[in-house]
Every structure is written in C-alpha cells, then in structure tokens.
Amino acid sequence: VWGRARQEAADFNQSKNGPRRGVGVAGLWYGCGNTALPNPSTIKVGLNREGRVVLFQGAVDIGQGANTVISQICADAIGVPLDAIVRVGADTDTTPDAGKTSASRQTFVSGNAAFAAGQSLRRRLLYLAGASADALLEPDGPTLLVHDRGEVRSIDLTELPADEGGMVAVAEATYDPPTVPLDENGQGEPYAVFGFGAQLTELEVDLELGTVRLLKITAAHDVGRAVNPGLVEGQIEGGIAQGIGMALMEEYVPGRTDNLHDYLIPTIGDVPEVVSILVESNDPLGPYGAKGIGEHALVPTAPSILNALRDAIGVGIRTLPATPDRVLAAIRSAQRLDDVPGDQLQLASILDQRSEDQVLETGISQTGDGRQHVVDGPGQVGRL
Template structure:
C-alpha cells in the first residue's frame, strides 16, 4: 500500500512520519497525475495538521508503555487519503424538483436512495437552506421513479455532492421565483404561515394567499426543477484529463497493542480527521466516519475470503461493536466552490486510511510490515519469528 511505503521512505530519510506527509501532501494549485490542477478546496494539509497534538501524545504514550513492557508492545500508525466524489469522467447528473402547495407545504421530490447514510436528511437540509425556509415545512417524496426525477445511483460518494448541488440549485430557483412574483429583492425573507407566504423586506411586509393562486399539473403554486452534472473531462490516451470535479480528503491515526507471543492486536483508539468541505449534518458525518472505520478494521484485521471455508457470515469474520475502539472525530471544513454550500462527499473516503494506519501501527509496535491483509495473529507471529530468526543468524555470524 502507498501509505506503508510513505512510512518506509520517512524512515530512510530519518523524518517523522507525519512531517513527511505534511511536506509532500497536495495543496491548492497542485497538479495531479492526470494533469488536473486543483485550484481550491484541497484540505489534506488541514487534516494532517489537525492530528499533530494527537500524534505527539500517542507516540509518547506508546514509548512509555514499551519501556515498561517486553511481551506486549504498542504502536502508532498514520495514513491519509484523497478520493474523487462521483463517477469517474462520466456524465453524472441528478435532478431535484421542489414545489409549494396551496396548503403551504414544501414538497421535495428527490430520487436519491437513502441506504443509511442520511441522504434524505442532508439533501432536504440543503434545499431548505437554499430556499431559506425551515426544514419542518418540507415533505419528502423520495426514491419513487413515478413521482421523482432521477437522482442517479447511491454510490461513488456522490449523493451529498451531486444531488445536494441539484437541491441547492432548485431551492435557490424556487426562492427566486417567489421573490420575483412578490416584486422584492433577494434580501427579502420568506415565512410560511399556513396557506400563505409572508415576505418581509425592511419594514414592508407582503402576504401571498397561496389558495388564491392557480396550481400547475402537479398541484403546485410555485415550483422549480434543476439538474446538476459535475464538470469533468474524460481521460485521454495518455491518462490526462479531469476525472472528478470535487475531491475529499482525510487522515487517521491508529493506536494499538500487539502481543508479541500470540500475534494478537488490540485496537486502543482511532483518531480521524476528514475534510467534508461543509458539514451539512455533523452527526451524520460522525456516523459515516465510524462506519467507514469499522469497515477498515475488518479489512485490516479480520475479513478474508477462503474458497470453501469462509462462505457464510459464521466463518467469514466481520467486525462487531466490540472490535471497534474509541473513535475521535475531527471535522475539517475546507469548502469547495463546486459543492453545495462547499460540501464534499465522504462515503467511501473514510475506509481508505484505516487499514494502512493499522498496518503502520503494527510495524511501529513490532518492527515488521504485514504485506497481506488481514493481519491475522498467525501472519503477525510468523513475521515476528522470521525477523527474530534473521536477527539470530546475524548475531551468530
């Protein structure tokens, strides 16, 4: 893995592993391997920099423990990530429709399927903020192709960014229609009061009786429908282009303890700093961080497909809550102008740094790098024995 190589390079240079990453990470103005210039919104430095005090404390704790113990050793590992939001170099549109009924309800039609990540909440929040009306006034019409426009698939960490941007555009468009109807400026405020919209600008107040207005074919007095498709460029024959419009960034520290005789790993803590551009719903962000880390733990320490053996969830081990250590979330907000209110995707990003951070921590604790995951006790113990055997041979020379 790339992040384990970074540790190796830092060691050969005699540099601190975090400092090495800070020195070499992407920044605004950096050019990627595809020739894409990242003009703004690059938050990986902020993620890594926020981990400085946690890194220093964790290393000091590990040193103190290791000086007092021989059969068990503690290690601290770090890893970082950047990951594109949305489909790679492909059309990726989402469409949102929002309308106001004669009864004074805001009806949000959005086809994004919520698979537990909270898109129903986040996309509604974005639209509500853009329209400048409270979330409790909204009614959701979701994930039904008969009544909702296409919001694309729930994959590629795209819903908050792509469908959220369509929701922002639709909310702003609906607000503009209402303000234009009332002949007021964009500085006016809106308020729903039963079957009426109250519009205030300065000391002037105007009340629009919704029930007195004509409705369209869908039963709405005011409506807007907007589509957003991220501006990307396909990769050419040389792999050059703009595969993503927005990237998310993150970094994690893993603290663990290894029993040198048994090869077992006990996770002590994971500290995760992720740049989400704008945390539309901080609680849901924390939930996604915890879920991604749990998956990363499975990849690093437990999950392995062995044909004929691990073909069911009895034999194929996945993490339970008992396998997940305390997690500290650090929400970094470096806005990207392309995202809704500056927001970026997060779904898949969190999984990326967890396994390499754990492997780097195992190497820090034991002096051996596990190159095949999961890092089972048998593999860790075999690597330690091999290292000790090499040392014994060298000592006898």
C-alpha cells in the same frame, strides 16, 4: 496527536516482557462522483396550496443521511425552515433521476441540484410577491408571509393557479460535475472535487497470541463543509469499522467460508474510541462548500492499522487480514534474518516460549476444525 501517541507508546514499551504498543498513520485522496463519466442528478421542488414545500428527491438513502442533508440544503436555499419540507422519496413515477447512491456523490452532486432548484423556487416566489432578493419567506399554512424591508405581505396560496400536482410554483434543476476524460498521456480531470484525509491508529499487540487490540483511531477528513456534522461523524465511524474488518478479520476462503461463524465482521466491541476531526475547506464547487465523505473514511483505516502494527512489532504484514497466526509468523520470519535489530529479536524470543505446534502458520487450529476465533476484550479480535 502524533507526538503524544508516539511518546505514550514508547513509555509503555519500556517493559520488555508484556504486550507492545504501536502508532501508525495513513492518508488518502479520493474523488467524489463517477470517474470522468456523465454523472447528473436532478431535483424538483415546489410550493403547494397548503403552504408545504414538497421536495421530490430520488436519491436513495442507504443509511448515509442523504434524505436529511439534501433536504437541509434545499430548505436553506429557499430560505424556509427544515420542518417546512415534505420529502417525496425515490419513486420513478414522481421523482426525477438523482443517479446512483455510490461514489460518495450524493451530497455533492444531488446537493448541488437541490441547491439550484431551491434557489430557482425562491426567485419565483419572490417574483410572485414582488419582493426584493433579501426578503424572508415564511409559509404559514395556506398563506405565504413575505417579510421585506420592514413590511409583511400576505399571499393567499389558495387563490393562485396550481398545476395538476397542486403546486402553485415549482422548480427543477440538474447538476453534472465538470470533468475531463484522461487523454493518451493520462492527463485530465476525472473528478470535479477530491476529498483528503488522514487517520492515526494506536494499538497494542499480545506477543504470545498475536492478537491486536485497537486503542484509539483519530481521523481527520476534509469534508469541504459539514452540512450535518453528526452525519459526517457517523460516516467516518462507519467507514473505520469497515476498515477494521479489512485489516484484522474479514477473509473469504473459497470452499470454506460460508457463514458468519467463519467470516468475522466487526462488532461494537471491536471498534475503539474514534476521534473525528472535521476539516472544512469550503470547496468552491460544493453546495455551501460541501463534498462527499462516504467512501473516503474507509480508505486509510487498514493502512493506518498495518503501519501501527509494524511500529509495534517491527515487522510488516503484507497479507490481509492480519490474523494472529500471520502476526506470529511474520515475527518468526524476521527472526531468521541476519539483519534483524536486537529489539525485534527480543520480541521473537518471547514468542519462542510457545511450542511450534500451538499455532500453525496455515491459520488452522490444532483441533482441525478450521479456525478458532479469539475475542479477548473490547477491540481485541483475531483467529488462531
């Protein structure tokens, strides 16, 4: 991917009078869970007399897919289809504490608790049926069918004693990641698992406007194991969208920024093609080898974009966001340096065709109305 992108950018840049293309890459490592602090999650699951597996799951789903993933993990641990699960969402009266939905922790921490609870419930059901560990469980209404060694046994759930919640069997499990606080030498294990990844950005810069058009972002992330690949890709794409805002648009100016006219956030038209590569390392501590991805996808996006921007124009931008006025100011600043390479001087000379009063380095437009927003096609955004 890197070699292909670099060659395509070099071929495109043979023309000295048009926009310039650049390629940048950035990597990350990021922990899952609270930093060297207690980080437990508890999940409860039971089988009721109607033959429904009830999952008491207190992890709040804020769009990342925890409801689906934790249900998948628990169903698989029990050995029943996903549609046999009835989920009871976060409710302090009925669900155990699954901890915060933060720190990229729910898939790893609550997923481990759901796996342990599911395995425990499975053992109880097999004990009730007098079946072997490899038996298949098939809830069929108020009857539990147990397929074991060529035989099928039927258990009438309505004849079994139930607790006050109507459960004939119930299990609960807690998981707290093993961590070690840092000592006086800064040594320890602040996280049980880490996520790793890298992103490569291909972009194009308009040398007269200073605007950036994102062409493609390729993101490779170690997710341990993708329990639900579609949701993992959604997390990566969402993190990249946030990173685009950080790199190119979002800026709060005290006293001036008070609405979304002045504080730009990415829209679907600003997000380029995203290619997600899911690297499955099967982490030994994760449920089925899985670990978190939520925050990880955001971390390398802005550095990758800024590195690609530097590759395109030969000048580093060190203040975020990289608005058009800052891009132009950086090139002009480089022009004043004695050691600027010749190709960068050629770029700066193109910009000098614009009068100095058209774009002020303060980022305020000539009309004095604060900022003029520039949107020039999909993936090209900025301010003058």
